Amino acid sequence: MAIEAGAPDALITNDAVVLGLLAVTLGAVFWASSRPSGFFHRFFTYVPALLLCYLIPAIYNSIGLIDGNASQLYPMARDYLLPSALVLLCVAIDFSAIVRLGPKAVIMFLTGTAGVALGAIVSFLVMGVINPATVEGDTWRGMTTLAGSWIGGGANQAAMKEVFGADATLFGQFVAVDVLVANVWMAVLLFLAARSDAFDRWTRADTSAITDLKNRVEAYQAQHSRIPTLTDLMIILAFGLGATGLSHFLAEPAIEWIRSMPASWRLEDYSLTSGFFWIVLIATTIGLALSFTRARMLEGAGASKVGSAMIYILVATIGMHMDLGALLDRPWLFLLGLIWISVHAGLLLIVAKLIRAPLFFMAVGSQANIGGAASAPVVASAFHPALAPVGVLLAVLGYALGTYVAYLTGLMLQALAT
Numbered sequence: 001m002a003i004e005a006g007a008p009d010a011l012i013t014n015d016a017v018v019l020g021l022l023a024v025t026l027g028a029v030f031w032a033s034s035r036p037s038g039f040f041h042r043f044f045t046y047v048p049a050l051l052l053c054y055l056i057p058a059i060y061n062s063i064g065l066i067d068g069n070a071s072q073l074y075p076m077a078r079d080y081l082l083p084s085a086l087v088l089l090c091v092a093i094d095f096s097a098i099v100r101l102g103p104k105a106v107i108m109f110l111t112g113t114a115g116v117a118l119g120a121i122v123s124f125l126v127m128g129v130i131n132p133a134t135v136e137g138d139t140w141r142g143m144t145t146l147a148g149s150w151i152g153g154g155a156n157q158a159a160m161k162e163v164f165g166a167d168a169t170l171f172g173q174f175v176a177v178d179v180l181v182a183n184v185w186m187a188v189l190l191f192l193a194a195r196s197d198a199f200d201r202w203t204r205a206d207t208s209a210i211t212d213l214k215n216r217v218e219a220y221q222a223q224h225s226r227i228p229t230l231t232d233l234m235i236i237l238a239f240g241l242g243a244t245g246l247s248h249f250l251a252e253p254a255i256e257w258i259r260s261m262p263a264s265w266r267l268e269d270y271s272l273t274s275g276f277f278w279i280v281l282i283a284t285t286i287g288l289a290l291s292f293t294r295a296r297m298l299e300g301a302g303a304s305k306v307g308s309a310m311i312y313i314l315v316a317t318i319g320m321h322m323d324l325g326a327l328l329d330r331p332w333l334f335l336l337g338l339i340w341i342s343v344h345a346g347l348l349l350i351v352a353k354l355i356r357a358p359l360f361f362m363a364v365g366s367q368a369n370i371g372g373a374a375s376a377p378v379v380a381s382a383f384h385p386a387l388a389p390v391g392v393l394l395a396v397l398g399y400a401l402g403t404y405v406a407y408l409t410g411l412m413l414q415a416l417a418t
Contacts, residue, residue, distance in 0.1 A: 010067035022316040051179045057319035068320030077317045081310040083283035084240035085155050088307030089399040090287025092299035104357045108365035109394050111351045115344035116150045117409045123340040134332040140417040141166040142174040144410035152402015153372035154311045159280040168321035181337035189363045193382035199359040207358050224300035232301035243286040251278035284403045368394035
């Protein structure tokens with residue numbers, strides 16, 4: 001039976017119809033962004049597809065075509081698709097391959113992660129001096145969602161939205177900051193990639209490892225990639241949805257156990273009584289545990305692609321709640337984002353110089369944090385097409401760290417705001 005949802009003044013009030021509309025919209029965006037030439041190719045050179053995945057559903061909501069607040073699609077995507085996506089994205093982690101990348105690649109990636117966490121604190125404090133109103137109230141909650149995106153990706157961003165209770169308008173404002181600032185930074189990295197020789201001379205980096213890395217990546221891809229069968233896809237769904245069910249099952253006793261602790265410990269202040277926090281934490285942990293088993297081989301059949309498809313459905317349902325007018329209400333947030341990314345960039349430059357890291361490791365390590373699996377391969381490909389999977393490999397590690405580090409960053413921001 002179809003689920004009826006929506007305000008009477010919305011043109012479409014049936015969630016089955018809304019879901020179909022969102023699916024067609026996502027398909028059209030991805031089809032257009034994949035065109036090798038012509039108008040759409042030029043258009044998506046400047047406008048990221050991710051922005052349209054948020055923006056078009058927001059337009060639907062703003063013009064009264066649908067009513068995002070009355071729809072039940074977002075709770076469905078949040079509770080079922082998000083944990084499944086986290087599992088499928090984390091199961092692809094190949095820790096042995098990351099180790100073989102060499103310590104400098106991992107150091108630069110972790111430096112980028114630390115730069116995001118440090119940048120959140122610095123930008124909060126600096127804006128508190130420049131324009132205190134920018135960081136008043138619940139701004140810290142929105143910043144935590146941005147930390148989740150810039151360390152991990154859309155799944156971690158949505159997880160932090162729920163864990164720390166950021167409202168849809170605040171979330172939408174930081175989505176705009178995310179898209180604008182992250183794409184400016186990506187443009188800077190692509191500019192630097194064309195001048196990598198000069199950068200590597202400045203850091204006095206040994207780039208011979210890059211050639212070895214390229215050869216290893218090509219061999220790995222040739223060995224593991226395959227066309228997925230129906231059995232592969234059903235097993236991928238079994239792991240994703242099965243782990244989600246287990247996460248929901250284990251979350252309830254975990255919450256009851258936390259609530260049995262002394263009230264003086266104030267564990268609720270750390271979101272430890274949030275059911276969604278435990279669902280996300282357990283799902284991420286299951287995904288990490290599966291990455292040490294043969295389940296990791298499902299990545300060759302496209303486990304992370306299925307997870308990413310789930311994320312984009314979630315992205316569209318979040319966009320349904322966005323208030324487009326609110327994006328222009330707080331322009332100071334964009335300055336906050338620029339200060340934030342500058343701290344991230346500055347820390348990367350310092351560490352790259354100290355350890356003599358090649359630009360490739362710095363650029364991909366940064367973009368694996370800031371852009372995630374969608375854009376890290378683009379930056380890696382700017383150095384050599386065969387290196388694109390390295391961006392994915394590090395970005396998937398970011399999905400695992402995003403839940404944990406963004407949560408700790410949120411706690412620090414909460415302390416500063418109180």
